[in-house]
Amino acid sequence: MTGMVLAGLGCWLPPTVVANTDLMNTEMDSFVRRRIGVVSRHRISQGAATVHLAAEAARLAMHAAAVNAVDTLILATTTPDRLCPAGAPEVASRLGLTGIPAFDINAGCSGFLYALQLARGLLATSAGTVLVVGAESASTMVNPADPSTAPIFGDGAGAAVVRRAEQGEDSTFGPTAWGSDGTLADAIAIPAGGSRQRVPAPGRGDADLFLHLRGPEVLRNAVRRMKSAATEAAEAAGWTLDDVDLLITHQANATISTALAAALPFPRERMPSNIHRVGNTAAASVPILLAEAAAQGLLAQGNRLLLTAFGSGLSWAATTALWPCVASLTAYQKETTP
């Protein structure tokens, strides 16, 4: 298996912060804090969208990796600026990289880990360096009037530069366990806007243009699938869960994280979290959490990380990471962490 080294990380959160109290009454605020775990979230400004977020995070990751070019760019997103074209080519051009292969993937909140696995394939064939970006304008896909989704999601982007490992060099990323279940495709879905249903059904107003979430079903599948994928990836790497220093999970909601910790089992205190401040940022969730944890000095060289995510499709993925000495730049933290 081609070794894949993490060379740089970056994350960018739009400056506008929306607190629960800006969106809901005190009772709802209390529930969202306790059970979803969200207190505030970042929100894209008018006119900006996912390509903008992705380019900002990608620029920081390239700076952290001390590179001014990459061979290929993958953008994982559920909220592309437009159905067509993909956003990745525009992100590449904004970085001055017109001409490189660049494409989007949509694996929901599992998108970044799916994209990492694709990057590994590219590094084994056609690329020496790949820029892997998870970016979402998630606030645009939720109906502001729907209390079951509106408070959960936030906007932001995280990016990683990965490169082929040198001969004898440790690979940062280990085996990946991933999968999907299309029989539950409707559990997390935006019914209208695509080729199956171009416009909302008659009499449904614009509800079909927003995310529909079957909460309990999603919760059960999220816990079960993230547990099995994480366990499988760790075993494939020859690790027990006790060997894992930190579990980096998709920040779906606090109750899912609590239930996953109990199900694995894994100590909740070794599960970094930022959902209280950034909300659920879908495909950007894992890279933002990684970039912030690294920039805050929570990740030491040699740490064993287990990354796991679950999302629409349904989709899930997990992979291991042996943390390298890597710089991480976040939008509000100028200095790099050696």
Add this chain to the structure above:
Amino acid sequence: MNDDVLATVIDILTTKAGLPPGPVTPTATLQEAGVDSMAAAVLAMILEDDHHLVITETALTAQSTVADLAAFIETQLATRA
């Protein structure tokens, strides 16, 4: 009623579903205990995965108190195929 089942239900609702433990007492109604759809989903999942007992969230949340919920689960466990 079997105290073990009651203790297990309270443990699932608090440590595994993340409900604040204080209000989760045997005589509390499910609403007073804070049992929301997420907590019911976690309870249903664990009953299925760890105890091979399939009960819908609807059936679980139809019970009135935490003690009733435990008694209902105990009955289902006893009549489990």
